[in-house]
Amino acid sequence: MNLLLLSNSAAPGRGYLEHATEVIADHLAGVDELVFVPYALADHDAYTAKVAAALKPLGVSVRGVHEDGDPARTVAGAQAVFTGGGNSFRLLKALHEHGLIGAVRERAVAGMPYMGSSAGTNMACPTLRTTNDMPIVQPPSFTALGLVPFQINPHYLDPDPSTSHMGETREERLAQFLEENDVPVLGLREGTWLRRTGDALRLGGIAAGARLLRRGAKPREYAPGADLGELLALPAHFDTPAAG
Structure with missing residues (x-):
């Protein structure tokens, strides 16, 4: 597989996708047109136009998966697919409704470049269950694309010792997930x-790296450049949906 999974699509002081321009250009080398999946936000046309403007300097044109009325057919003919961020519950519901779980997974397994940011990165996991989002809609299933055999938590936040917030930290919430699910979670x-x-998996970035949480083990820190290939050897947790 050929995957690029971004924690976020914008960084402070930089434009949309600008912080990852170099790795995106390498990931999309040889791609003339990319199919964008905008379902995580409500205005699909505006979201697609935003992505098109960001990728135009790379020589990549963008077509929204929603534009011709047959999203699965559009994905079947795509050179590459990018699934953008927004609300993960709304996104996953749309993927199931439009038959894109099987369509995107089939193409990605066959080697088509897949790129995700935030919610789009959540979709690459076996399930939705480590998203940060509010469930504004109800998907028919939490089953996602299963392009990696572990869970990811994008926008991972470390505890702030100076805060007056009394709710759970991100690590505490993920620890609760691990009480119910024996699947590692990588906080990006x-x-x-x-x-x-x-079969190679590497952590990249311009920031402080990632934190791996496993049931019954101390969290482990990884810096950009780390080899995470061992995570790909985990047993697959993807269950093919009965429909879609």
């Missing part, structure tokens, strides 16, 4: 990304 901090090429 802002400005970081994962790059999968075949």
Whole structure:
């Protein structure tokens, strides 16, 4: 597989996708047109136009998956797919409704470049269950694309010792997930990304790296450049949906 999974699409002081321009250009080398999946936001046309403007300097044109009325057919003919961020529940609901779980997964497994940011990165996991989002809609299933055999938590935040907030920290919430699910979770901090090429998986980014949480083990820190290929050897947790 050929995956680029960004924690976020914008960094402070930089334009949309600008912090990852170099790795995106490498990921999309040889791609003339990219199919964008805008379903995480309500205004699909405006979101697609935003992505088109960001990728135009790279020589990549952008077509929205929603534009011709047959999203699965559009994905079947795509050179590459980018799934943008927004609300993960709304995005996953749309992927199921439009038959894109199977369509995107089939193309990605066959080697088509897949790129995700935030919610789009959540979609690459076996399930939705480590998203940060509010469930504004109800998907028919939490089953996602299963392009990696572990969970990801984009926008991972470390505890702030100076805050007066009394709710759970991100690590506490993920620890609760691990009480119910024996699947590792990789917390991607802002400005970081994962790059999968075949059986190789490497952490990249401009920031402080990632934190891996496992059931019954102390969290482990990884800096950009770390080899995370061992995570690809985990048993697959993807269950093919009965429909879609």
